[in-house]
Amino acid sequence: MKSAATARMTAPGDVTSFSLGLALPLGLVFAIFFVLPLAQLLYLSLHNDTAATVWGLGQYIKFLTDPFSLAVLGSTLLLGAEVTLACLVLGYPIAWLYQRSGSRLQTLIIMIVLLPLLTSVVVRTFAWIVILGRQGIINSVLQSMGLIGTPLRMIYTQGGLIAALAQVQMPLMVLPLITAIGRIDPNLSDASASLGAGSWRTFFKVMLPLSMPGIIAGCTLTYAAAITAFITQSLVGGGQMLFMPMYLYQQASTLQNWPFAAAISIIFLFAVLAIVALFSMLGRRARGYGDAR
Amino acid sequence: MASVSEAKSLVLDRITHRFSSGTMAVSDINLDVKGGEIIALLGPSGCGKTTLLRIIAGFIGQSEGRVIIGNDVVDALPPNRRAVGIVFQNYALFPHLSISENVGYGLAARGVDKATRSKEAQRLLDMVQLGKFGERLPRQLSGGQQQRVALARALAIRPSILLLDEPFAALDKNLRLDMQIEVKRLQRMAGTTTLIVTHDQEEALSMADRVAVLSHGHLEQFGTPSEIYDQPQTLFVNTFVGTANRLKGTVLATDAGSVKVGLEAGGEIIARAPHPVRASDKVTVCLRPEHLAFVADKSGFAGEIGMALPLGATVVHEIKAKDGSSIKISQARTGGTPLREAGTPVRVAPLAPGLATVFPE
Numbered sequence: 001m002k003s004a005a006t007a008r009m010t011a012p013g014d015v016t017s018f019s020l021g022l023a024l025p026l027g028l029v030f031a032i033f034f035v036l037p038l039a040q041l042l043y044l045s046l047h048n049d050t051a052a053t054v055w056g057l058g059q060y061i062k063f064l065t066d067p068f069s070l071a072v073l074g075s076t077l078l079l080g081a082e083v084t085l086a087c088l089v090l091g092y093p094i095a096w097l098y099q100r101s102g103s104r105l106q107t108l109i110i111m112i113v114l115l116p117l118l119t120s121v122v123v124r125t126f127a128w129i130v131i132l133g134r135q136g137i138i139n140s141v142l143q144s145m146g147l148i149g150t151p152l153r154m155i156y157t158q159g160g161l162i163a164a165l166a167q168v169q170m171p172l173m174v175l176p177l178i179t180a181i182g183r184i185d186p187n188l189s190d191a192s193a194s195l196g197a198g199s200w201r202t203f204f205k206v207m208l209p210l211s212m213p214g215i216i217a218g219c220t221l222t223y224a225a226a227i228t229a230f231i232t233q234s235l236v237g238g239g240q241m242l243f244m245p246m247y248l249y250q251q252a253s254t255l256q257n258w259p260f261a262a263a264i265s266i267i268f269l270f271a272v273l274a275i276v277a278l279f280s281m282l283g284r285r286a287r288g289y290g291d292a293r
Numbered sequence: 294m295a296s297v298s299e300a301k302s303l304v305l306d307r308i309t310h311r312f313s314s315g316t317m318a319v320s321d322i323n324l325d326v327k328g329g330e331i332i333a334l335l336g337p338s339g340c341g342k343t344t345l346l347r348i349i350a351g352f353i354g355q356s357e358g359r360v361i362i363g364n365d366v367v368d369a370l371p372p373n374r375r376a377v378g379i380v381f382q383n384y385a386l387f388p389h390l391s392i393s394e395n396v397g398y399g400l401a402a403r404g405v406d407k408a409t410r411s412k413e414a415q416r417l418l419d420m421v422q423l424g425k426f427g428e429r430l431p432r433q434l435s436g437g438q439q440q441r442v443a444l445a446r447a448l449a450i451r452p453s454i455l456l457l458d459e460p461f462a463a464l465d466k467n468l469r470l471d472m473q474i475e476v477k478r479l480q481r482m483a484g485t486t487t488l489i490v491t492h493d494q495e496e497a498l499s500m501a502d503r504v505a506v507l508s509h510g511h512l513e514q515f516g517t518p519s520e521i522y523d524q525p526q527t528l529f530v531n532t533f534v535g536t537a538n539r540l541k542g543t544v545l546a547t548d549a550g551s552v553k554v555g556l557e558a559g560g561e562i563i564a565r566a567p568h569p570v571r572a573s574d575k576v577t578v579c580l581r582p583e584h585l586a587f588v589a590d591k592s593g594f595a596g597e598i599g600m601a602l603p604l605g606a607t608v609v610h611e612i613k614a615k616d617g618s619s620i621k622i623s624q625a626r627t628g629g630t631p632l633r634e635a636g637t638p639v640r641v642a643p644l645a646p647g648l649a650t651v652f653p654e
Contacts, residue, residue, distance in 0.1 A: 185385055187381045187383060188385050190352055190379070190381070191381060191385040191386075192387075192402075193351075193352075193371070193372040194350055194375075194377060194378065194379045195446065195449075195450055196373050196374075196399050197373055197398070205387075205398075209389050210388070
């Protein structure tokens with residue numbers, strides 16, 4: 001993640017045929033295991049019947065005219081936005097603290113930030129079920145303190161899901177932010193202060209615009225990860241909330257409607273690509289420092 | 294200038310600072326800077342000069358002592374309320390803001406409206422001869438231009454004190470002299486009390502009205518450039534500012550401020566003593582290479598030429614004295630100044646008595 005953020009900041013040097021050759025092994029793996037299946041997906045999606053014999057755009061028309069399907073797409077994209085926002089608001093101070101800390105505290109922060117990555121998604125997700133459940137930690141603590149009478153409903157809610165996803169995706173936000181904030185010349189905030197700006201002004205006029213590359217990178221990663229997080233979405237979200245990955249899974253696995261599932265995949269893919277493209281466009285603008293006033 | 298603000302004085306009153314690790318950064322520094330003066334804080338890296346600058350700016354709260362600007366003790370004020378302008382070593386221009394916005398930044402922080410701000414920024418940019426560059430971004434400017442922007446930005450807030458942190462270190466030598474003249478011109482125009490932090494003695498001596506020499510967190514000497522150069526108060530000042538030959542000797546006789554020293558290299562010398570010494574004290578005698586001359590008579594001390602170095606406008610000869618110490622002597626290179634061959638026996642003596650300085654061992 002770090003290298004992706006850095007690579008985009010440096011000028012694209014001369015890519016010789018030799019260095020392109022270095023990318024060949026991975027390129028082959030991608031072609032066989034990624035591009036080919038994707039092509040097959042596209043092929044499947046362009047059939048009107050479940051047996052995939054009649055060519056047509058029927059599956060796309062079905063999705064795009066069906067209010068239920070569109071609602072699933074909409075709520076998935078919204079969920080991504082909410083998780084991304086939560087990660088940004090909670091992650092920025094952590095990244096900030098990291099850059100202002102001594103080396104021992106830095107190690108501790110990095111450990112805590114990376115910890116979610118070292119545990120399986122399933123384990124982390126079940127931990128959240130334990131925390132948020134009706135008889136979970138939060139409810140039992142609040143009840144024993146007498147603050148609430150009946151258990152709060154947290155699991156299987158949008159809020160609970162956002163909390164769980166935000167925790168799981170946090171490293172994807174914090175790491176690019178740490179890199180971006182670390183690149184900012186510490187003299188700039190001193191210069192701002194000496195010119196009479198208070199801390200908030202310094203933050204909004206100097207630090208925030210200059211950490212924009214990290215914010216964009218972090219948001220892109222977090223967003224993409226959050227909307228595709230099948231396991232967490234299904235387990236913490238439960239049956240009441242349906243998001244694209246689960247919808248897709250139901251169509252393919254339960255209903256055996258492969259062409260429709262394929263069409264959902266393609267639509268979802270393009271929706272995500274559109275969002276990522278939007279982010280990277282914002283990123284280019286931020287890097288040009290054109291309008292950051 | 295539309296209006297020259299009243300130049301404020303700066304007093305550092307017994308400033309002492311210890312880092313959280315316990316190491317002493319600066320110790321008991323007293324400086325009394327008059328309004329409108331240029332002061333250089335001169336010392337090697339690690340001498341505490343940057344710490345002192347950061348204390349004045351308010352980035353560091355000193356452990357003891359007071360900073361007084363004008364008539365106000367400013368210790369309780371955060372950096373953004375001290376009205377101290379700083380030009381950083383790397384200029385620290387805001388990379389995402391245009392030159393004009395950089396210069397207007399301090400005014401924006403003071404709530405000055407946009408029209409006034411850009412007018413004032415333009416006036417300052419004209420002053421530093423960058424009037425046409427307002428719309429550019431910092432990275433589109435050369436180092437010298439960026440520095441002038443940094444100076445304009447600092448002056449825009451009409452600072453009571455202007456601090457320059459190693460301002461010329463990043464410039465190449467030719468540009469450096471131009472910028473030194475330029476900064477001095479602008480400082481005269483603005484009349485702002487200015488402190489330059491530098492490790493470059495030439496810079497300090499040429500730019501400053503007075504120079505404060507620091508070493509290991511202590512103030513060694515505070516005086517005019519000629520006092521610093523001609524009447525160094527400590528051995529450190531004598532050897533750090535300019536070059537000095539160090540000779541060992543013993544005091545033979547003392548007489549109101551001047552002493553007669555018998556050199557281990559042979560011969561006797563009359564020297565100035567900034568600190569009291571008594572007869573038969575072991576002392577170090579400092580002699581500047583340009584204060585020595587080859588003599589034909591029996592004065593001074595004997596040695597033989599070790600090496601001749603023709604350095605352009607001057608010629609330096611290294612002389613091996615009888616006790617093995619190495620002494621440098623430099624002469625202006627007039628037409629036909631001969632380079633003396635190694636091994637030639639010579640006698641050298643100070644040009645005048647009292648040019649040498651003695652320091653107790």
